[in-house]
Amino acid sequence: MMQLLIGQVLNGIIVGTLYGVIALGVTLTFGITGIVNFALGEFMMIGAYFTWYLVDFGGLPFAVALLPAVAGTAACGFLTDQLLFRFTRNNLVNGLLVSIGLISVVEAGALLLWSATPKEMSYVLTGSLQLGGISLPRMKLLVFGLLAAVILCTYAALSRTWMGRAAYAFAQNPEAAMLMGVKTARLQTGVVVYSTALAGFGGSLYASLYTLEPAMGGLYILKGVEAAILGGIGSPLGSLVGGLILGVTEAVGSIYLPSAFRDAYGLIFVVAILLYRPSGLFGADK
Amino acid sequence: MKVLRWLPWVALAVLPLVLHSNFILTIFIFSFILGMAAVSFNLVFGFTGQLSMFHAAAFGIGAYVTYLAVSRWHVSFWIALLPTIAITVAISIVVGVICFKFKLKAFYFAVVTMAFSELARLIVLNWNSVTNGTLGLMVLDKPVVWIPGAGSLKIDGTTAWYYFSFIGLMMTVAVCAIVLRSWIGRCFAAIRLNEDLAQTLGIDIFRYKLLSFMIANILAALAGSVYAFYIGYIEPSYLSIAQSLDIIAMVLLGGRSSIIGPIVGAFVLTGLPHVIELSAELRVILYGLILILTILLMPNGIVGTLVSRRRAT
Numbered sequence: 001m002m003q004l005l006i007g008q009v010l011n012g013i014i015v016g017t018l019y020g021v022i023a024l025g026v027t028l029t030f031g032i033t034g035i036v037n038f039a040l041g042e043f044m045m046i047g048a049y050f051t052w053y054l055v056d057f058g059g060l061p062f063a064v065a066l067l068p069a070v071a072g073t074a075a076c077g078f079l080t081d082q083l084l085f086r087f088t089r090n091n092l093v094n095g096l097l098v099s100i101g102l103i104s105v106v107e108a109g110a111l112l113l114w115s116a117t118p119k120e121m122s123y124v125l126t127g128s129l130q131l132g133g134i135s136l137p138r139m140k141l142l143v144f145g146l147l148a149a150v151i152l153c154t155y156a157a158l159s160r161t162w163m164g165r166a167a168y169a170f171a172q173n174p175e176a177a178m179l180m181g182v183k184t185a186r187l188q189t190g191v192v193v194y195s196t197a198l199a200g201f202g203g204s205l206y207a208s209l210y211t212l213e214p215a216m217g218g219l220y221i222l223k224g225v226e227a228a229i230l231g232g233i234g235s236p237l238g239s240l241v242g243g244l245i246l247g248v249t250e251a252v253g254s255i256y257l258p259s260a261f262r263d264a265y266g267l268i269f270v271v272a273i274l275l276y277r278p279s280g281l282f283g284a285d286k
Numbered sequence: 287m288k289v290l291r292w293l294p295w296v297a298l299a300v301l302p303l304v305l306h307s308n309f310i311l312t313i314f315i316f317s318f319i320l321g322m323a324a325v326s327f328n329l330v331f332g333f334t335g336q337l338s339m340f341h342a343a344a345f346g347i348g349a350y351v352t353y354l355a356v357s358r359w360h361v362s363f364w365i366a367l368l369p370t371i372a373i374t375v376a377i378s379i380v381v382g383v384i385c386f387k388f389k390l391k392a393f394y395f396a397v398v399t400m401a402f403s404e405l406a407r408l409i410v411l412n413w414n415s416v417t418n419g420t421l422g423l424m425v426l427d428k429p430v431v432w433i434p435g436a437g438s439l440k441i442d443g444t445t446a447w448y449y450f451s452f453i454g455l456m457m458t459v460a461v462c463a464i465v466l467r468s469w470i471g472r473c474f475a476a477i478r479l480n481e482d483l484a485q486t487l488g489i490d491i492f493r494y495k496l497l498s499f500m501i502a503n504i505l506a507a508l509a510g511s512v513y514a515f516y517i518g519y520i521e522p523s524y525l526s527i528a529q530s531l532d533i534i535a536m537v538l539l540g541g542r543s544s545i546i547g548p549i550v551g552a553f554v555l556t557g558l559p560h561v562i563e564l565s566a567e568l569r570v571i572l573y574g575l576i577l578i579l580t581i582l583l584m585p586n587g588i589v590g591t592l593v594s595r596r597r598a599t
Contacts, residue, residue: 036393087582092393093337094581097538100531101581104574108567222404222527229397260412267401274398275388 006134008251014140014209016247017147021202022224023231023239024151025195031171031234032191035088035095039080040199040224041217042106047073047200048207048216049114052121055207062124066204073200074193081192089188103218110214118211125208143205148240150201155236167191171234219263226270232283241281245269298452302445309560311444317549317556318451319513322458324536324548326505329462331534332542333471334498335478337392339400339530340381341506343407344374346525348507349514350410350417353425363429367511374507377406378500386495391481400527407525422521425514447516454512455549458505462545465501474498535573539580541587550588 022040029037050072054065080102088095125139158164170177170187178184206216227246231238246266253265273280302311327341351373355366381402390398410417417423429450432438441450465471473494476484485491514520523529532555540551558576559569584591 084578084582094585096396097534097581098578100535101574101577104570104577108570108574112567225397226401229394258412261408264405264408267404271384271398271401274390274394275384278388278390278394 003134004255005252008255009248010136010140012248012251013244014144014247015251016227016244017144017151017240018202018206018220018243019223019227019246020151020240020243021147021198022220023227023243024154024236025198026221026224026228027231027233027236027239028154028167028191029195030228032167033085033095033188034090035085035092036099036225037085037192037195038096038099038221038225039102039106039217040195041219041221042103042110043073043077043196043199043217044203044206044220045110045212045214045217046076046106047203048212049110049119049203050200051204051207052119052212055121056119062208066201069204070197070200073203074197077193077196077200078189080196081189085192086189107214107217114214116214118213120211121207139208143209146205147202150198151236151240154198158236163187163190223266226266229280230266230270230273232280235280235282238280238282295456302448308444311448313557313560315444315447315451315516317553318448318455319509319516320533320536320556321549321552322451322455322509322512323506323533324540324552325455325458325462325545326502326509327533328537328542328545328548329465329474329505330498330502331537332547333466333478334474334495336495336499337396337534338499338502339396339527340403340499340503341533342527342529343403343525344378344503344506345510345513345529345533346410346520346522347374347377347406348510349520349524350423351507352511353423353514353520354416356425356427363427363511363515367508370507370511371504374504375500378503379496382496382499386492386499400530403525403527403530407522410525411522417522420522422519425518425520427515429515441515451512451516454509458509459545459549461501461505466545470494470497535577537587539576539587541589541591541593543586544589544593547587547589554588 022044025040026036029035029040047069050069051062051065054060054069055062058065084098084102085095088098123139125142128135128137129141158167166177166182167187169180170182170184174184202220206212223246224243227242228239229242230245231240231242246269249265249269250262254262257265298314301314305311323341323345327338330336330338330341348370351370352363352366355361355369356363359366381399385395385398411419413419429441430438431441431450439446441447466474473484473489476487476489477491477494481491510524513524536551536555537548538551539554540549541547555573555576559573562572564572580587586594
């Protein structure tokens with residue numbers, strides 16, 4: 001029982017950090033461009049398939065394939081920003097619907113390209129660490145470490161670098177930020193592309209653990225949005241914590257409660273937090 | 287001008303007499319029924335300004351409750367609509383009171399209603415003894431209507447369903463038009479344009495938002511019942527987020543500022559993929575492209591664009 005519980009908590013943490021990295025993209029995009037990019041899940045799917053393609057067909061080692069896969073996803077992100085999202089800045093409903101249209105296009109395109117058959121990548125890192133009778137798969141630990149590091153680095157970059165503070169300034173008052181010399185158009189594009197790159201990175205790591213299918217993005221974006229709200233929109237650390245809470249709740253909840261409802265456990269948290277603390281766990285009070 | 291306004295309705299009413307293609311009439315039936323859902327959704331979205339993601343859930347709940355009442359209690363379709371309305375009202379009040387009491391707005395309202403919608407879908411999906419889970423239910427009954435002179439008539443066959451769904455759509459439009467032309471509609475508009483100002487002017491925004499949410503959900507549930515009895519099959523995907531998004535796409539494509547706009551959207555999105563012969567994947571891609579291009583190029587929808595163009599010239 002203990003082994004099962006710890007195994008599930010670990011699974012929850014891995015899935016939770018994946019939610020967290022998507023949530024970070026959601027939070028950043030929302031803060032800077034005023035829209036929720038529901039297509040981020042699709043960019044995760046694109047990143048995962050690029051990685052799978054490069055590793056299984058290109059014969060590249062996983063660590064090498066990671067970089068071109070993320071770069072490729074970011075390039076797709078740049079393309080969608082210039083063609084679509086540039087025209088929906090600060091228009092929540094239009095942005096939402098454009099990203100939903102994009103989901104249809106990308107998902108059906110992936111079905112045409114790669115078919116609905118689930119794809120499985122060869123193992124990257126096998127074996128597990130034994131820790132007092134509990135086995136921790138090494139790849140899962142590595143994925144958790146990498147994703148948590150990326151989220152923490154983003155947090156550090158936002159609070160320490162000039163660009164990061166420019167982004168904060170822009171989120172608070174666009175006109176004032178513009179007057180202080182922030183290149184706003186470039187900042188907005190940069191944030192959209194960065195959030196798609198984050199999703200692509202999450203997708204690449206996802207490919208090393210789980211099987212891929214074109215519909216995988218839909219679930220992750222919903223969880224990512226929930227995690228972003230749970231942690232508080234606008235807070236990078238909040239998205240990590242929100243993702244972890246969501247992932248662990250689902251994983252542990254499905255041991256004790258009917259697992260068919262695992263997608264609902266997180267939702268109950270989200271509704272409760274919205275009703276009693278609408279700004280989220282880490283969000284600023286208004 | 288008054289005559290012109292009625293012309294499309296008359297044209298639709300005589301269409302089956304002129305056109306005998308079952309293929310085209312079937313597309314019309316689907317457009318009418320989905321149009322009912324889209325028109326009612328526009329009441330809460332376009333006219334009251336609340337982006338509800340609960341609409342497909344109401345649609346699906348309507349389908350399930352009507353079928354269950356017919357099959358379990360052996361009552362007619364029309365009697366079964368009463369428990370459907372009652373249950374929809376009860377669920378709308380629970381969801382609506384939670385959302386509006388806590389003053390959830392825009393994005394947050396959308397997310398919480400989406401959460402409730404997912405919850406409803408999961409319940410339907412997993413309540414195997416009642417809903418038969420993923421396998422869905424076969425609906426073999428058909429509604430029976432009584433027509434003066436002709437006696438009772440079972441709604442079966444394309445032409446009968448054409449008129450049945452057409453009347454359903456007209457009733458939905460009529461209810462929306464009556465509501466929107468009364469003081470209720472003006473309160474909805476006040477809430478949409480400026481919620482704080484509406485409250486200052488003494489409008490009970492909580493009550494009117496709830497009313498809008500409730501009427502829209504009832505009409506959607508009725509559309510769901512008609513849809514289920516037409517197709518003869520109910521499955522949990524009726525309540526899915528994708529279904530909600532389809533309805534939103536219809537409203538935006540047609541235009542959210544008029545009552546009939548969503549019907550135009552329903553026709554285009556239901557008809558176009560069938561008119562052009564394409565594989566399933568290409569059809570979804572086309573659907574997505576239509577959605578993206580409409581929003582970027584015609585943000586007021588087809589009807590909105592036509593109206594503003596006519597005013598300009």
